[in-house]
Amino acid sequence: MSLTKGNSSEKFNDSCIRVFDMLKLLSEGTVKFSDMFELFRDSNGKLEQKSNVTLNKYMNTLRIFGIEVKKEKNIYYLMKMPFSVNLSEEGIYSVGLIKSAMNYMPNSKYKSQIGKLVGDLERRYDYSTQKLGEIVSKYRNYDLSFYFKKFEKQIEECETYCQKDKRLEIKYVSEDGSVEDVFCSPIELRYSQKRIYFRVNVPLLGENVDIPMENIKSIRPLYTQFSKSKVSSTVVFKLRGPLAKRYKLREWETSSGIDSDGWMTVTNAGEDRSLLMKRLLKYDSDCVLVSPKYLRDKMLKIIDKTLKNYR
Numbered sequence: 389m390s391l392t393k394g395n396s397s398e399k400f401n402d403s404c405i406r407v408f409d410m411l412k413l414l415s416e417g418t419v420k421f422s423d424m425f426e427l428f429r430d431s432n433g434k435l436e437q438k439s440n441v442t443l444n445k446y447m448n449t450l451r452i453f454g455i456e457v458k459k460e461k462n463i464y465y466l467m468k469m470p471f472s473v474n475l476s477e478e479g480i481y482s483v484g485l486i487k488s489a490m491n492y493m494p495n496s497k498y499k500s501q502i503g504k505l506v507g508d509l510e511r512r513y514d515y516s517t518q519k520l521g522e523i524v525s526k527y528r529n530y531d532l533s534f535y536f537k538k539f540e541k542q543i544e545e546c547e548t549y550c551q552k553d554k555r556l557e558i559k560y561v562s563e564d565g566s567v568e569d570v571f572c573s574p575i576e577l578r579y580s581q582k583r584i585y586f587r588v589n590v591p592l593l594g595e596n597v598d599i600p601m602e603n604i605k606s607i608r609p610l611y612t613q614f615s616k617s618k619v620s621s622t623v624v625f626k627l628r629g630p631l632a633k634r635y636k637l638r639e640w641e642t643s644s645g646i647d648s649d650g651w652m653t654v655t656n657a658g659e660d661r662s663l664l665m666k667r668l669l670k671y672d673s674d675c676v677l678v679s680p681k682y683l684r685d686k687m688l689k690i691i692d693k694t695l696k697n698y699r
Contacts, residue, residue, distance in 0.1 A: 414466040421462040472514040549574040555610040561603040593682045623656045624678040631674040
């Protein structure tokens with residue numbers, strides 16, 4: 389719509405401003421009928437003529453742009469905006485779990501970024517999601533202290549190492565039950581399926597390694613300097629036979645398809661290493677882990693340990 393000259397232009401501009409004032413009022417919560425009429429007072433404080441008719445015109449304007457407003461017993465409710473979010477009960481519960489987990493995270497840029505994301509999301513809840521959220525919060529359990537609370541000190545300690553880029557010696561229990569001793573550089577903490585992993589760079593392996601927090605026996609800061617290796621976070625494995633034909637790539641995986649020898653090479657980027665290894669072990673002899681080398685060695689140890697149980 390183009391602006392016209394003179395009084396028509398001023399009237400059009402005033403109408404646009406009034407629409408935004410109405411939206412601002414509605415976005416702040418429920419609005420009384422009498423408060424809505426305050427928008428139609430002139431500069432002298434008098435209500436404009438036919439304010440009822442004008443109010444209905446503005447409501448129709450909002451509906452045209454996909455904004456739903458409900459009036460019930462002289463109270464207006466903002467039901468839906470074009471960019472509003474409508475969540476199911478499980479979706480609301482998931483957001484609640486994230487907010488609960490934040491209570492056990494140390495103050496850091498990650499906590500701040502997650503808080504901003506959740507805040508932006510909640511501000512976009514439509515009316516039905518807001519009301520459902522009030523119901524869900526009364527009977528669903530959001531308490532995550534049973535897990536994260538017991539690692540509170542370790543989380544804070546590891547966050548400090550990451551921020552100061554300390555070189556570390558870490559002793560931890562590996563997946564096969566043996567105690568590993570690695571010299572490494574801290575990268576970040578990762579939260580996955582109710583587990584916390586301390587991701588570190590191990591120059592000797594030329595790899596990033598995710599160490600479960602509960603498996604760490606000790607962490608010792610070092611004063612020796614060593615450079616971080618340029619590493620790849622990808623794991624490459626090959627599949628064959630019926631498995632290769634029916635295998636569905638995850639969103640973080642790529643493949644060029646099945647080659648002339650019947651093998652399908654898959655590049656996996658970013659999946660939790662321990663979960664990936666458990667999955668690959670299920671594929672038995674139809675799967676070969678190609679790289680990185682340290683994961684190949686780790687898988688061989690797991691297989692050898694398993695075979696000993698059958699001898």
